[in-house]
Amino acid sequence: MITYNPDLKIFSSTKINDKTYFSGFSTSDLGDARNLNTFTDFFNQQNIPYKKLVILQQIHSTNIEFSENLKTEDKIEMIEDTDGVITKNAGVILTIRNADCVPLLFVDKASGIIGITHQGWRGSLKKMAAKMVSLITDAGAKKDKLIVVIGPAIGACCYDVNDDLYYNFLEEFDGYSNKVFMMKKGRWHLNLAHLNYLQLVESGVKKENIDFFPFCTKCDNKRFFSRRRSGTESFEEMFNFVMKLK
Numbered sequence: 001m002i003t004y005n006p007d008l009k010i011f012s013s014t015k016i017n018d019k020t021y022f023s024g025f026s027t028s029d030l031g032d033a034r035n036l037n038t039f040t041d042f043f044n045q046q047n048i049p050y051k052k053l054v055i056l057q058q059i060h061s062t063n064i065e066f067s068e069n070l071k072t073e074d075k076i077e078m079i080e081d082t083d084g085v086i087t088k089n090a091g092v093i094l095t096i097r098n099a100d101c102v103p104l105l106f107v108d109k110a111s112g113i114i115g116i117t118h119q120g121w122r123g124s125l126k127k128m129a130a131k132m133v134s135l136i137t138d139a140g141a142k143k144d145k146l147i148v149v150i151g152p153a154i155g156a157c158c159y160d161v162n163d164d165l166y167y168n169f170l171e172e173f174d175g176y177s178n179k180v181f182m183m184k185k186g187r188w189h190l191n192l193a194h195l196n197y198l199q200l201v202e203s204g205v206k207k208e209n210i211d212f213f214p215f216c217t218k219c220d221n222k223r224f225f226s227r228r229r230s231g232t233e234s235f236e237e238m239f240n241f242v243m244k245l246k
Ligand SMILES: [Zn+2]
Pocket: 154, 155, 156, 157, 158, 216, 217, 218, 219, 220
């Protein structure tokens, strides 16, 4: 279940958060995550002890890296040209930023391995979620124990795509493209979050281990930033994170 914490001003999933794991999805109340201080202020003010904060320089790719080296003195690790990251280490906060794109958090509590990915239409079309399931299980996570939380993203209500893109998705998702598109006012609308949900299920993640976010970032202008609402020139972003505390 997704719940809201009014003190922290974040949403989180009861499937992940407990005494050992901490995760969340920021709201616009916490400010623009394109500003690095928005991240660091949040973790410092909440007295969350961490060894390293991992920030991705996202490029809408399907590149996934490992954050393993804790020897660096630097508390912030910037990873270039990547949209997903995995770690086995406690005290490492994995983050991604979004403003309509889908954030996915991955936790296997049995092995202690965690991951995070960012995917808009490009990453979803290239099956980023399935790639992460494959890599994180190769790294030792148990697929039948893997918890995945789908964060706030643009809803099908607001996400119209052009016909060329629609046909690209039809080719790639032969079996279930009809479940993720709807026609509205003569335009195809894509349900990105549901597309990622179906990819996760097809990859072997158990349905009961997937938590799902019920809001649309564009419709819900009180709580979320949205690139589609603000325009590509002036949009702000939320941050999404997951960590093993100890
Ligand atoms: Zn909407």
